[in-house]
Amino acid sequence: MTEDTKTLPPTNISPELIKQHGLSEEEYQQIVTHLGREPNLTELGIFSVMWSEHCSYKSSRVHLKRFPTDGPQVVQGPGENAGAVDIGNGLAAVFKMESHNHPSFIEPFQGAATGVGGILRDIFTMGARPIALLDSLRFGELDTAQNRHLLKGVVSGISWYGNCIGVPTVGGEITFNDIYSKNPLVNVFCLGIVKKDRLLRGLAKGTGNQVLYIGAKTGRDGIHGATMASDSFDDASEKKRPNVQVGDPFLEKLLLEACLEFLEQDLLVGIQDMGAAGLTSSACEMASRSGTGIELDVAKVPRREPNMTPYEVLLSESQERMLLVAQPGKEDAVLAVCRKWGIDAAVVGKVTDDGLLRIREGDQVVAEIPAPAIADEAPRYERPSAPPQYQEILQALNLDALPDVKDPADALLQLLASPTIASKQWVFRQFDHMVGTNTVVSPGSDAAVVRIKGTNKALAMTTDGNSRYCLLNPYMGGGLAVAEAARNLVCSGAKPLGATDCLNFGNPERSDIMWQFIMAVEGIADACRAFEIPIVSGNVSLYNETNGLSIYPTPILGMVGLIEREDDITTQWFKQHGDAILLLGETREDIGGTEYLKVMHSREQGMPPWLDLEREQALQQCVLTLIQNGWVQTAHDCSEGGLLITLAECCITHPTTQFGAQITLSQERLRLDALLFGESPSRVLVSVKQEHLGQVQRYIQDLNRDVPMSLLGRVTDTEHMDVTVNASKNQTVYHMKLSLSDLTAQWQNSLSQQIGAELSP
Amino acid sequence: MNIGIIVFPGSNCDRDCAHVISEVMGQKAHLIWHQDTSLKGMDALILPGGFSYGDYLRTGSIARFSPIMEAVIDFAGRGGLVLGICNGFQILLEAGLLSGAMLRNKNLSFICEDIYVRVVNSDTPFTTQCQSGQVLKLPIAHADGNYYTDPLTLSTLQANAQIVFRYCDKNGNPIISSNPNGSIDNIAGIRNAQGNVLGLMPHPERCAEVILSNQDGRLIFESMLSSIIGKTLLPV
Numbered sequence: 003m004t005e006d007t008k009t010l011p012p013t014n015i016s017p018e019l020i021k022q023h024g025l026s027e028e029e030y031q032q033i034v035t036h037l038g039r040e041p042n043l044t045e046l047g048i049f050s051v052m053w054s055e056h057c058s059y060k061s062s063r064v065h066l067k068r069f070p071t072d073g074p075q076v077v078q079g080p081g082e083n084a085g086a087v088d089i090g091n092g093l094a095a096v097f098k099m100e101s102h103n104h105p106s107f108i109e110p111f112q113g114a115a116t117g118v119g120g121i122l123r124d125i126f127t128m129g130a131r132p133i134a135l136l137d138s139l140r141f142g143e144l145d146t147a148q149n150r151h152l153l154k155g156v157v158s159g160i161s162w163y164g165n166c167i168g169v170p171t172v173g174g175e176i177t178f179n180d181i182y183s184k185n186p187l188v189n190v191f192c193l194g195i196v197k198k199d200r201l202l203r204g205l206a207k208g209t210g211n212q213v214l215y216i217g218a219k220t221g222r223d224g225i226h227g228a229t230m231a232s233d234s235f236d237d238a239s240e241k242k243r244p245n246v247q248v249g250d251p252f253l254e255k256l257l258l259e260a261c262l263e264f265l266e267q268d269l270l271v272g273i274q275d276m277g278a279a280g281l282t283s284s285a286c287e288m289a290s291r292s293g294t295g296i297e298l299d300v301a302k303v304p305r306r307e308p309n310m311t312p313y314e315v316l317l318s319e320s321q322e323r324m325l326l327v328a329q330p331g332k333e334d335a336v337l338a339v340c341r342k343w344g345i346d347a348a349v350v351g352k353v354t355d356d357g358l359l360r361i362r363e364g365d366q367v368v369a370e371i372p373a374p375a376i377a378d379e380a381p382r383y384e385r386p387s388a389p390p391q392y393q394e395i396l397q398a399l400n401l402d403a404l405p406d407v408k409d410p411a412d413a414l415l416q417l418l419a420s421p422t423i424a425s426k427q428w429v430f431r432q433f434d435h436m437v438g439t440n441t442v443v444s445p446g447s448d449a450a451v452v453r454i455k456g457t458n459k460a461l462a463m464t465t466d467g468n469s470r471y472c473l474l475n476p477y478m479g480g481g482l483a484v485a486e487a488a489r490n491l492v493c494s495g496a497k498p499l500g501a502t503d504c505l506n507f508g509n510p511e512r513s514d515i516m517w518q519f520i521m522a523v524e525g526i527a528d529a530c531r532a533f534e535i536p537i538v539s540g541n542v543s544l545y546n547e548t549n550g551l552s553i554y555p556t557p558i559l560g561m562v563g564l565i566e567r568e569d570d571i572t573t574q575w576f577k578q579h580g581d582a583i584l585l586l587g588e589t590r591e592d593i594g595g596t597e598y599l600k601v602m603h604s605r606e607q608g609m610p611p612w613l614d615l616e617r618e619q620a621l622q623q624c625v626l627t628l629i630q631n632g633w634v635q636t637a638h639d640c641s642e643g644g645l646l647i648t649l650a651e652c653c654i655t656h657p658t659t660q661f662g663a664q665i666t667l668s669q670e671r672l673r674l675d676a677l678l679f680g681e682s683p684s685r686v687l688v689s690v691k692q693e694h695l696g697q698v699q700r701y702i703q704d705l706n707r708d709v710p711m712s713l714l715g716r717v718t719d720t721e722h723m724d725v726t727v728n729a730s731k732n733q734t735v736y737h738m739k740l741s742l743s744d745l746t747a748q749w750q751n752s753l754s755q756q757i758g759a760e761l762s763p
Numbered sequence: 764m765n766i767g768i769i770v771f772p773g774s775n776c777d778r779d780c781a782h783v784i785s786e787v788m789g790q791k792a793h794l795i796w797h798q799d800t801s802l803k804g805m806d807a808l809i810l811p812g813g814f815s816y817g818d819y820l821r822t823g824s825i826a827r828f829s830p831i832m833e834a835v836i837d838f839a840g841r842g843g844l845v846l847g848i849c850n851g852f853q854i855l856l857e858a859g860l861l862s863g864a865m866l867r868n869k870n871l872s873f874i875c876e877d878i879y880v881r882v883v884n885s886d887t888p889f890t891t892q893c894q895s896g897q898v899l900k901l902p903i904a905h906a907d908g909n910y911y912t913d914p915l916t917l918s919t920l921q922a923n924a925q926i927v928f929r930y931c932d933k934n935g936n937p938i939i940s941s942n943p944n945g946s947i948d949n950i951a952g953i954r955n956a957q958g959n960v961l962g963l964m965p966h967p968e969r970c971a972e973v974i975l976s977n978q979d980g981r982l983i984f985e986s987m988l989s990s991i992i993g994k995t996l997l998p999v
Binding site: 158161162165166167168250251252253255256342343344430431432433434435436437438439441442453455568657 | 772773775776778779782783786796812813814816817818819872873874875876877902904906966968969972974975976
């Protein structure tokens, strides 16, 4: 222990204080062991945030080891600000997804905005210029004013921040279920591009190197934000509004440009975003990763308000701040770049070799903690888990007692108007999805596609996750999320390269929630391993619970794929009259957990569709090869709403034009509702030019692995979607002919009508 | 040709404009920092879109005090071509190079989508490659594009053919329902009295390449570049 520690302020830690800091008595004893003494208040605060669930992953870390994280394409796996994969041409795609659920419920506008700000910083601290954002959002149904308020607030917060900083929001998905009424989910994905050999990392190497603070001044906002995000809500959560941070996208834009200039001039040893737990976590993580120590003087930290204590400065979550270590002799160049962009910057400390995080205020040492103790040696819990008793009731669905669909046309129209399926134009119109001039496929197809300037390549990106499937069978739900994400990329002409995940769950101290978590993680891990898609980054959000009610288990997969040639870019809408329509994959009796069952029977029950990993992989390889051979006009993943919704989307979602379709289905032994609206996975609807039909059919017949194929009909230039169902040859049991304008009216306007907004001015 | 693109803190379409000028049009793009004071050697200028100074206070109101703006005003005064896109248009209004002001969009939301404009005046240096009455599909992306001016100024703009683009439907009819933001007289873009300064809300740089499925914006850059040839600026 150094001489300075003698001047540490006295400790006076009561059991109440420990509890207020969200620490258990056992955890407190561990702190004492780590320090070899009682902590003072500042140190207690540091441990409190760093050992919070949000920062330490203490309940999840042991399980996350199951994820595959390696592969020849992986440039950076988990553990850094973001992951990175090789995309050729000397470039890497850097990406990550993060949740901002708790703040977005308390203050939707700033909560969502700072979610965007946080994930952007994670990307550009790696030296990458962010080129795309996607949002995965979950809300309660729009029949209550509060849910409409949350949706509007979140959308305008994302719009405000993303538009201003000039990174396009190119896609994502939104679904609605009342389980999210008191716990909406805001998961934001960001991707950037960097030269592979210029990737920056969060390192604090080189004893004596100076540590600089740049960006916004530190204020009292967001203190204990990370602790708030590690607790469940009750009716008094309103009072936590001051814990929500406030964003400044303009400042972040300056910070972004300055950071990329540091990279260009090669000025840094390492850099780290001050996100959750602010200055404390960035300093500890940088030191811990590098096996060094850091000494900081809080008196030198630029401040927004007077009389802040070291405790407040260290735990503030003021946004738009970075900590960096300059290369020796290049501090002045760093400061010059900051002056150019008008950003506050100060030398606040130095790298040491003693492995300690030492905080001074002027001459006085106010805290001294071994860096690994807070960053890496946080408690880890293997919390008890057990399937809930209600699981069997959830999974029981007696199909014999469920009447088959009477009026499929009506069901189709109702499903199209379900906000989960309906057009999200009201949302995407508020996001700048074009800035950067890379967006080749705008929001509204299976995946967003951005080109990579200077190459002939493009990247496809998607976010997916069906929480109802996960509720009914978390293992299957996890795998289905991976499968759907990969399928969406493949349908866009891309080979999946890597994934990131946000694992949104309830209270991990409940054994049923922990069981959901473990099973979902296993499902994701097994599917990723089968498809050889490594998970390179991600985050976990637990305690999504209010008044004892937890959300459905909601793992969201963000996935990135590479399109080797621009010609391979494929979209979900029909292109040409006369093209043949084919269904690849098999339709089974998968009614459990479907959107159809929820909308038409108000039931969220049954077993989710069964995923066969081998079949899925065979299908995806087949579709990608067909696309790369230039034979596919349209490819659309069959998912929520089933085959008829998929077909309707192919007909009406083209940005500028529409096509009709005429198909005939064979019912065989299936229920009609399963045939039309069932959600069997591993299915893709494609359209091909008549001149390619023979080649496509021969190719599939010659495959070693079985990919079921049925020729359904053709794209028409009529104004109708025309569907015939035959029981056996020529014996028609059902026929529908719906006008495209009726389908469009249901699909196009439903969301804006429910929000009470007008689409036109 | 040398095209200067002014970079204000918060500009975010500067690099998109530079990409079109250099990679699509094959000319030299120069990113000019707002604290510079010289525009020596530039043949034309672009004030790009974005959120200069975060749009804090009012769009364009702080950027117009940037040191470079004196040089921009001087350049325009000597007949140099100045194109202001979106935030650039807003800055030109605040700087007094164009008349009028911007209000919040009528629906109070940011709007990003493809719209149609009618080329009302094809006799400007920015529209020589367009036909009069031609309909262009261009994207907009703004929250403050609701152009407004007083009736007297409006009649002057109309009388002098200073209205260059009007929001219209697919067939070229400038009807109210085709106006995304509520701008007066469906105005999407105007020029100054001399004709060498143009401001427009839509983003031509976002639709100038085959890969982006729309090349209508290219006409505006082609017009501007062809108008530069043989043009000499008035002496300082």
